[in-house]
Each structure stands twice: as C-alpha cells, then as structure tokens.
Amino acid sequence: MTKDVIALTPTMPDPSTVLAGLYAGGPGLRVNTLADGAVLQLCTADGAPIVSVEAPHLVHHPHEARRLLGDQVPLPEGPFWWTEARANTAVPEGERLAASFAGRLTTVLGGAVWPPHVAHTDVVPTTGLTPSTTLGDLPPAVDIQTDHASVILQDRPVIALTTWLSDALRAAAADGRALQLVTPPSCRLTQPTRTALAAHPNRWVVQDPEHGYYDGLSGLQLRWHKDAFAPTLDERGNACLAEPFKSPESSADASGEQQLLLSIRTVQPAAEDLLLGGALEAAWHHLTGAGPAGWGTAEPVNLPWSRRQLSGLARTRAQRSASTWLLAVGGPERPGIATTQVLHTSAGIEEHIAFALGYAAGSPPPLAALPELGRLLATRHNLVTMLTTLRTGRRDLTVPAHFEAPPVPMSFTAGPDVVRQAGLAHAEARSPHPAPTRLGPAAAPALHYSLGDGTDPGAWAGLRQVIHHLK
Numbered sequence: 001m002t003k004d005v006i007a008l009t010p011t012m013p014d015p016s017t018v019l020a021g022l023y024a025g026g027p028g029l030r031v032n033t034l035a036d037g038a039v040l041q042l043c044t045a046d047g048a049p050i051v052s053v054e055a056p057h058l059v060h061h062p063h064e065a066r067r068l069l070g071d072q073v074p075l076p077e078g079p080f081w082w083t084e085a086r087a088n089t090a091v092p093e094g095e096r097l098a099a100s101f102a103g104r105l106t107t108v109l110g111g112a113v114w115p116p117h118v119a120h121t122d123v124v125p126t127t128g129l130t131p132s133t134t135l136g137d138l139p140p141a142v143d144i145q146t147d148h149a150s151v152i153l154q155d156r157p158v159i160a161l162t163t164w165l166s167d168a169l170r171a172a173a174a175d176g177r178a179l180q181l182v183t184p185p186s187c188r189l190t191q192p193t194r195t196a197l198a199a200h201p202n203r204w205v206v207q208d209p210e211h212g213y214y215d216g217l218s219g220l221q222l223r224w225h226k227d228a229f230a231p232t233l234d235e236r237g238n239a240c241l242a243e244p245f246k247s248p249e250s251s252a253d254a255s256g257e258q259q260l261l262l263s264i265r266t267v268q269p270a271a272e273d274l275l276l277g278g279a280l281e282a283a284w285h286h287l288t289g290a291g292p293a294g295w296g297t298a299e300p301v302n303l304p305w306s307r308r309q310l311s312g313l314a315r316t317r318a319q320r321s322a323s324t325w326l327l328a329v330g331g332p333e334r335p336g337i338a339t340t341q342v343l344h345t346s347a348g349i350e351e352h353i354a355f356a357l358g359y360a361a362g363s364p365p366p367l368a369a370l371p372e373l374g375r376l377l378a379t380r381h382n383l384v385t386m387l388t389t390l391r392t393g394r395r396d397l398t399v400p401a402h403f404e405a406p407p408v409p410m411s412f413t414a415g416p417d418v419v420r421q422a423g424l425a426h427a428e429a430r431s432p433h434p435a436p437t438r439l440g441p442a443a444a445p446a447l448h449y450s451l452g453d454g455t456d457p458g459a460w461a462g463l464r465q466v467i468h469h470l471k
Contacts, residue, residue, distance in 0.1 A: 378446035
C-alpha cells in the first residue's frame with residue numbers, strides 16, 4: 001500500500017535541505033520535476049518513481065495538524081511548514097526512503113514527522129531496485145491505473161482533500177476514469193473528500209480484513225470487476241450490503257453528537273471591487289460568535305481568512321475557468337468547515353456554499369438563530385436560497401466507514417428575488433406546507449419556511465412541497 005510521510009517543520013525546507021533528504025537514497029537515482037515544479041519525483045535509474053515530494057505548504061493554523069493527523073504528533077505552537085512525501089511500495093524500500101527523507105528534514109529544521117514511529121535518517125540502499133509491478137506513466141498520487149479507474153491506496157487517520165487528491169480527481173475526470181480510494185475501515189474522510197468521492201463515478205473502497213471490500217458511503221459490497229471496483233451482485237442480480245457498514249462498533253447516535261448543515265446560494269452583480277465570502281463570514285459569526293479561521297484551495301487549509309485574497313484568486317481564475325472552488329475552516333472551539341464554489345453566470349457572481357458545524361452532546365445547535373440568519377443574508381448578502389438540515393454525526397465532522405443517518409431538513413429560506421418571481425401572495429398562500437415568516441423589508445421580503453426540528457424524516461416531503469409551490 002502507498003504510504004504517506006509528512007514532515008512538520010517550523011521553518012521552510014530550503015533546496016539544500018530537500019536535496020539532503022533526497023540523498024537518503026544514495027547515488028544513482030534521478031530527480032524529476034512535475035506539475036510546474038510543485039512535485040519532485042525520486043526515480044530509479046531507469047525512471048521508475050520511488051518517492052514523490054510535494055512543495056512545502058506554510059500552514060498558519062496549528063489545529064490543522066490535529067484535525068487531519070490526530071494526536072500522534074505534537075501540536076505546533078505557531079505557523080508551520082507541511083512537506084508531504086508519498087512512497088509507492090511497488091518499488092522495494094520506497095516507504096523507508098520516504099521516512100528517511102522526512103526524518104532528515106526534521107533533524108535539520110526541527111519539528112515532527114507523521115507517522116512518528118517511522119522517522120529515521122538512514123541511507124536506504126537503492127542500487128538495482130526494480131518495481132514489483134509495472135507502474136507505467138502514473139500521476140504521483142495514483143497507485144493503479146486502468147482504462148476505467150485510477151486507484152489510490154491510503155492509510156491515515158483522516159483522508160483529506162489534499163493537493164495530491166485534488167489533482168488525481170481532476171486528471172481522472174479529464175480522462176473519463178473513476179477515482180477509487182482504497183483505505184482500511186479505520187480511516188475517516190473529511191467533508192470535502194466525502195463530497196468528491198460521492199460524485200459518480202468515484203468511490204470510497206473500504207478493505208475490511210474479514211469481509212472484503214465495500215463502499216464506505218453506500219455500504220455496498222464490492223469486487224474487482226473489469227478493471228475497477230464494482231458492486232457484488234447476488235443470484236438475483238441485486239447488490240448486497242456489507243455487514244461492517246450495518247453494524248458499527250461505535251456510533252454518534254450513542255454519543256449524542258450532531259452536525260448542523262447549511263446550503264447557501266447567493267448571487268451578486270459582477271463588479272471590479274466585489275469582495276466574495278461575505279455570506280459565509282456572516283453565517284459563521286452569527287452561529288458561532290467568530291469568523292472563519294482560514295481558507296485555501298485544498299487541505300490542510302493554510303491561509304489566514306481574507307475575503308480580499310480569496311476574491312483576488314477567484315478573479316484571477318475566472319480568466320481561465322468559469323468556476324473557482326474554495327475551502328474554509330474554523331477554530332478548534334467550534335468545529336466547522338465550508339466549501340464554496342464561485343460561478344460566473346448570466347445572473348452575476350454566484351456563491352454556492354456548503355457549511356457544516358459540529359456539536360457535542362449537551363451543546364445543541366442554535367436552531368432559534370436560523371430565521372435571523374436568513375434575514376441577515378437576505379438583506380445584506382444577496383441571498384437566493386438557504387436550506388438548513390440537522391443530522392446525527394461526529395462533532396469533528398469526519399465521515400466514518402459505516403452507516404450514518406441522512407440529514408433532516410429544518411428550514412428553507414427563499415430570498416427576495418425568488419419570492420418576487422413566484423409572487424408574494426402565491427408564495428405566502430397556505431398549502432400543504434406551513435405558512436412562512438416574512439424577513440426583511442416589506443417592499444422586498446424574504447420568506448422563511450419552518451419544516452421541523454430536524455428529527456422527522458418526513459420533512460423532506462415538506463421541503464419538496466415548498467420548492468414545488470415556489471416554482
């Protein structure tokens with residue numbers, strides 16, 4: 001299985017330190033550069049990749065190390081550099097070489113290595129190494145590639161949507177392949193990784209030592225079939241549910257932990273001085289008392305929160321693409337993570353926000369604050385729609401490889417333009433759904449529809465009635 005080794009250092013690894021780390025493989029190796037210099041690839045003399053090293057990232061939020069790596073490494077006290085090496089064990093000694101690279105970096109610069117038990121500074125003999133399998137021309141993150149799938153093998157506490165994984169997803173999609181991530185059952189996904197792997201035809205493949213392979217999101221038993229993992233069918237042609245998915249050893253149901261999920265859409269007129277991120281920042285402040293801590297384009301989230309900087313990135317990327325995808329995280333006191341897709345459409349600049357907050361048992365979500373949040377977004381941030389749902393789930397917002405109950409709607413807010421297009425009298429008219437509450441000015445109100453307290457799955461039918469009524 002491919003192994004990831006991460007060096008967390010207080011100062012940036014300079015070129016000479018990086019070269020010293022790469023020389024852990026001794027003479028006779030080649031170093032290639034990929035992705036416009038963002039990835040260094042250490043190869044055998046005949047070009048077979050052994051270890052790939054990503055360019056260091058300066059991470060301004062020490063909590064990101066604990067969020068993604070757990071408590072196995074000391075939590076840095078301030079900003080730190082995250083340097084990740086990936087070894088493919090198709091080449092013997094690849095994992096030891098990656099560990100020596102990371103160990104040499106921290107020996108020179110200080111800091112810590114994850115996983116901590118693998119760090120060393122030995123020279124790893126590489127003379128005469130040959131791959132145990134044919135690697136072909138693989139992207140740095142991919143372990144197996146067929147005509148139908150790009151397969152990545154990982155084993156770390158939390159599988160984040162790293163730059164490695166993001167690049168592999170884009171490459172697989174461009175080539176018409178599914179991205180299939182294979183992990184042990186102990187691994188969990190971050191919310192952004194879950195969203196990426198839930199999109200067809202991608203898949204989270206869990207390798208259980210007793211029950212074989214199954215889909216970590218749907219629970220379907222899987223097998224390797226026609227160059228990709230596919231559902232196992234019974235004699236009637238039906239897919240089967242894996243036992244480990246149905247019977248988790250522990251569950252958030254017992255702990256009482258919950259997740260509040262918001263899906264927010266805004267549209268603003270295109271303008272040269274437009275600042276993005278206002279709706280997300282306002283929602284974060286309103287529900288937690290503090291704003292986002294940082295933002296980035298992959299995990300770990302590395303930059304301090306700045307609406308001006310993220311707007312500048314979106315403006316630059318708009319010259320090449322119609323959309324930009326961004327991440328934001330909160331502080332450790334209130335776990336929160338959000339993704340925003342910025343779209344340039346005929347209506348203006350759209351922000352599609354998926355915002356999640358985690359709550360421990362005995363610390364219920366602030367449900368009473370939702371109508372006022374709707375009013376705030378409608379009057380100040382060009383709200384189109386806001387859907388809020390509640391689910392039983394881990395406070396840390398990670399996704400385990402077993403069944404979790406789906407979220408249940410609590411409220412739906414229609415912004416002023418949606419209400420105007422439907423007609424205020426029609427939108428307020430009594431129907432199977434509850435009568436809505438007006439928000440904002442009488443001349444251009446938003447409407448807030450209460451759908452329940454997040455415990456009745458029948459609220460999905462109520463939501464469909466509301467949306468059908470507005471259309």
